[in-house]
Amino acid sequence: MSTIALERSGSFRAGEMIRQFSIVLVFLLIVAFFSVASPYFMSWPNWLNLVRQSSINGILAIGVTFVILTKGIDLSVGSVMAISGMIAASLVTETNEHFVLIGILAGLAVGAGLGLVNGVLVAAIKVPPFVVTLGMLSVARGLTLIFSQGSPIPNLSDAYKWIGSGQVVYIPVPIIILFLVFIIGWVVLNYTTFGRYVYAVGGNEKAARTSGISTKVIVGATYVISGLLAGLAGLVLTARTTAALPQAGIGYELDAIAAVVIGGTSLAGGRGSLLGTLIGALIIGTINNGMDLMGVSSYYQQVLKGTIIVVAVIADQFRK
Amino acid sequence: MVNATEKIKVQTTAQSSSARVLLRAEGVEKSFNGVPALVDGRLTLKAGTVHALCGGNGAGKSTFLNIAMGLLRRDGGIVEIDGEQVDFKSAADALRHGIAIITQELSPVPEMTVAENLYLGREPKRLGVLIDFSQMRRDAQAFLDELGFEVDATRKMGELSLAQIQLVEIAKALSYRAHIVIMDEPTSAIGEHEVHVLFNALRKITARGSAIVYVSHKLTEIFEIADEYTVFRDGRFIETGNIKDIDRRHLVTQIVGREVKLVERGKPLEDAPILLSVSNLARGSHFRDISLDVASGEVVGIYGLLGSGRTEFLETIFGLHSPTGGEIVFDGGKVKPGSPKDAIQRGMAMVTEDRKDSGLVLSASIAHNITLSSLALMAISGFIRGDKERSAVQDMIVSQRIKSASPDVAVETLSGGNQQKVVLARCLLTNPKLLICDEPTRGIDEGSKQEIYAFLRDFAAKGNGVLVVSSEAPEIMQLSDRIAIFKQGQLVNVIDGAEASQQTLMDLAS
Numbered sequence: 001m002s003t004i005a006l007e008r009s010g011s012f013r014a015g016e017m018i019r020q021f022s023i024v025l026v027f028l029l030i031v032a033f034f035s036v037a038s039p040y041f042m043s044w045p046n047w048l049n050l051v052r053q054s055s056i057n058g059i060l061a062i063g064v065t066f067v068i069l070t071k072g073i074d075l076s077v078g079s080v081m082a083i084s085g086m087i088a089a090s091l092v093t094e095t096n097e098h099f100v101l102i103g104i105l106a107g108l109a110v111g112a113g114l115g116l117v118n119g120v121l122v123a124a125i126k127v128p129p130f131v132v133t134l135g136m137l138s139v140a141r142g143l144t145l146i147f148s149q150g151s152p153i154p155n156l157s158d159a160y161k162w163i164g165s166g167q168v169v170y171i172p173v174p175i176i177i178l179f180l181v182f183i184i185g186w187v188v189l190n191y192t193t194f195g196r197y198v199y200a201v202g203g204n205e206k207a208a209r210t211s212g213i214s215t216k217v218i219v220g221a222t223y224v225i226s227g228l229l230a231g232l233a234g235l236v237l238t239a240r241t242t243a244a245l246p247q248a249g250i251g252y253e254l255d256a257i258a259a260v261v262i263g264g265t266s267l268a269g270g271r272g273s274l275l276g277t278l279i280g281a282l283i284i285g286t287i288n289n290g291m292d293l294m295g296v297s298s299y300y301q302q303v304l305k306g307t308i309i310v311v312a313v314i315a316d317q318f319r320k
Numbered sequence: 321m322v323n324a325t326e327k328i329k330v331q332t333t334a335q336s337s338s339a340r341v342l343l344r345a346e347g348v349e350k351s352f353n354g355v356p357a358l359v360d361g362r363l364t365l366k367a368g369t370v371h372a373l374c375g376g377n378g379a380g381k382s383t384f385l386n387i388a389m390g391l392l393r394r395d396g397g398i399v400e401i402d403g404e405q406v407d408f409k410s411a412a413d414a415l416r417h418g419i420a421i422i423t424q425e426l427s428p429v430p431e432m433t434v435a436e437n438l439y440l441g442r443e444p445k446r447l448g449v450l451i452d453f454s455q456m457r458r459d460a461q462a463f464l465d466e467l468g469f470e471v472d473a474t475r476k477m478g479e480l481s482l483a484q485i486q487l488v489e490i491a492k493a494l495s496y497r498a499h500i501v502i503m504d505e506p507t508s509a510i511g512e513h514e515v516h517v518l519f520n521a522l523r524k525i526t527a528r529g530s531a532i533v534y535v536s537h538k539l540t541e542i543f544e545i546a547d548e549y550t551v552f553r554d555g556r557f558i559e560t561g562n563i564k565d566i567d568r569r570h571l572v573t574q575i576v577g578r579e580v581k582l583v584e585r586g587k588p589l590e591d592a593p594i595l596l597s598v599s600n601l602a603r604g605s606h607f608r609d610i611s612l613d614v615a616s617g618e619v620v621g622i623y624g625l626l627g628s629g630r631t632e633f634l635e636t637i638f639g640l641h642s643p644t645g646g647e648i649v650f651d652g653g654k655v656k657p658g659s660p661k662d663a664i665q666r667g668m669a670m671v672t673e674d675r676k677d678s679g680l681v682l683s684a685s686i687a688h689n690i691t692l693s694s695l696a697l698m699a700i701s702g703f704i705r706g707d708k709e710r711s712a713v714q715d716m717i718v719s720q721r722i723k724s725a726s727p728d729v730a731v732e733t734l735s736g737g738n739q740q741k742v743v744l745a746r747c748l749l750t751n752p753k754l755l756i757c758d759e760p761t762r763g764i765d766e767g768s769k770q771e772i773y774a775f776l777r778d779f780a781a782k783g784n785g786v787l788v789v790s791s792e793a794p795e796i797m798q799l800s801d802r803i804a805i806f807k808q809g810q811l812v813n814v815i816d817g818a819e820a821s822q823q824t825l826m827d828l829a830s
Contacts, residue, residue: 203681212664
């Protein structure tokens with residue numbers, strides 16, 4: 001009658017399965033379309049290129065997923081990645097070659113630190129996340145411009161550039177970083193108490209508090225994660241472009257949020273998964289790549305991307 | 321000057337024919353995907369009566385009412401309004417035939433006045449476009465006065481009490497010339513005093529010849545307000561009659577389908593150790609200077625009207641609010657104020673008043689809700705041990721008799737009674753010595769209620785303590801060894817549960 005053994009402790013449930021299934025289906029349809037439209041699309045080099053292009057957005061989106069799961073939002077990731085990349089780059093130019101590790105750690109620390117500021121303001125002082133991270137978007141961008149005096153930092157050391165353009169067994173390093181981040185994030189969200197609490201706080205903060213969860217710590221920590229991953233994305237970006245640009249990452253927060261939303265994570269909190277986000281990021285990457293191959297102007301690409309985001313949310317509401 | 325909308329008027333039904341049948345339903349059937357939800361729905365609603373529709377969860381009440389209101393189409397059977405067969409296609413269709421519903425979730429626009437809400441979508445206009453506010457105010461007030469509802473039409477909805485909002489909703493329904501009003505759990509969110517405001521209003525409208533179908537799990541209310549009753553069980557009509565001809569026990573038996581053994585109060589132990597000791601606890605304007613002990617093996621009930629500080633008091637003990645004065649000592653140790661985490665670690669657990677608002681993560685699965693408070697105990701350096709979690713969940717599902725296809729389904733799909741069992745399971749998994757319960761049976765059917773009473777008594781009998789708030793006097797009397805009475809933020813009296821009567825409780829509390 002009443003009981004069936006639990007299959008697993010992960011977060012898969014019937015509803016979740018359908019959700020993920022439909023997003024995979026959308027992805028396959030888009031892939032099918034472009035493979036018909038452009039013969040080069042399905043080639044191995046193009047796929048490596050596509051995933052590599054998606055990796056920065058993917059890393060950002062994974063961080064933003066944690067925040068959105070708690071019912072928050074992080075608009076600052078584009079600017080945070082710029083300042084992180086800039087500070088890392090300043091330590092790894094050809095003139096001070098041995099500082100690669102220090103540069104990387106500094107970049108990550110700056111990202112996590114700014115995330116912590118976001119987290120404290122949101123969780124402890126109860127300022128709405130939209131306002132806090134909108135402020136941070138501007139502050140971090142300003143800091144980037146001040147720090148760089150408005151000019152790029154070029155001539156990065158070869159060891160550092162490996163992060164952006166190196167390969168391990170034919171696989172580009174950014175892709176490896178993306179998948180490592182995804183796997184760690186997946187394990188954290190599905191197999192740790194912290195991950196469970198993130199879902200609980202987003203689903204019902206009052207109930208989570210009544211259950212003895214330190215909700216402030218959980219919410220704050222998600223902004224630190226988002227900041228940290230924005231820092232990591234900043235490292236990858238500067239290493240790939242071989243220079244830190246003060247205007248790097250403008251508008252990236254929108255693509256990251258789009259990937260999360262297309263991936264089925266609810267802006268109302270408590271529902272969603274990293275797999276959805278990863279596929280969301282790949283969908284955006286595929287559209288950009290496929291339309292480039294077809295020679296569609298990037299102006300039209302923006303229109304289509306915006307349309308897909310809204311359609312994804314509408315489809316999500318219909319499922320409920 | 322054009323007045324586009326017609327004035328709303330009180331309907332004048334002939335009062336003489338009190339036995340006139342407004343609504344008659346026979347053999348109403350409805351299945352969902354081949355599963356019958358309603359097999360034989362029957363109801364005969366007479367003008368000028370309040371008719372209680374009773375039944376446990378899954379009895380088919382909601383299905384029946386949804387058919388009566390036009391939200392669902394029936395598969396078979398007869399529904400007649402004023403002797404004429406009807407088959408509503410929508411709620412608007414039902415409203416045209418004079419049937420309106422007042423649901424648990426009221427939908428007023430809080431920033432608008434009472435008059436504006438009454439006339440929403442059909443405002444009297446000047447020159448066809450400008451709203452004639454003064455006429456609207458006058459008409460609305462006249463209408464409310466005529467009904468005898470004490471509500472000021474110029475006040476904002478947001479400033480009214482829940483009972484007054486319901487009065488406005490009823491007035492709105494009547495203004496659409498509804499003469500059959502369906503009320504689904506109308507008192508689930510309002511205090512005992514307000515219940516009387518509502519009941520007085522109901523008597524006024526039945527005196528005009530309208531009829532009310534009243535659905536509530538609170539039997540005390542049914543015996544107070546209803547004239548007639550009908551019982552459904554497992555989708556079938558069971559019995560109908562005059563409420564005066566039966567007693568509470570008979571009604572419970574009909575609803576549950578078997579003799580229900582009422583839970584006996586245990587004998588309080590002499591010199592049992594004190595589990596919880598609260599001294600001079602205060603929190604701002606909510607309550608002040610309250611001292612109360614709970615001994616092990618004891619159930620202490622708190623009775624008070626809405627706004628007496630009873631809920632705030634419980635929540636402060638559990639750490640959901642920080643006290644402004646006083647001290648809480650539990651099991652020999654001082655409790656850290658404002659920390660539910662500390663309270664849980666010391667051995668308290670709380671069942672909050674509103675499951676959906678603060679008790680459950682509705683989007684999460686049954687399993688995840690059950691282990692939410694004790695997850696740290698099932699994890700090694702933050703990693704959840706799946707095997708431990710599974711077996712803990714399985715044990716709780718069996719011991720609490722949670723009915724569900726799988727522990728992985730979201731709790732939002734469960735019935736109220738089952739949801740409450742999930743909350744209890746979560747609390748019990750932390751091995752608490754004190755259970756704090758705020759309205760533990762709110763919105764739960766009679767069979768499940770008795771299970772919860774039995775459970776709480778049993779829990780105390782094992783040497784634990786229970787602190788329970790309830791606004792139902794019979795419930796508190798049945799459960800408690802001692803009853804603390806709260807009034808306007810103060811503890812006015814503590815009386816022995818065995819000596820209490822409904823009348824003394826009400827007199828002391830109001």
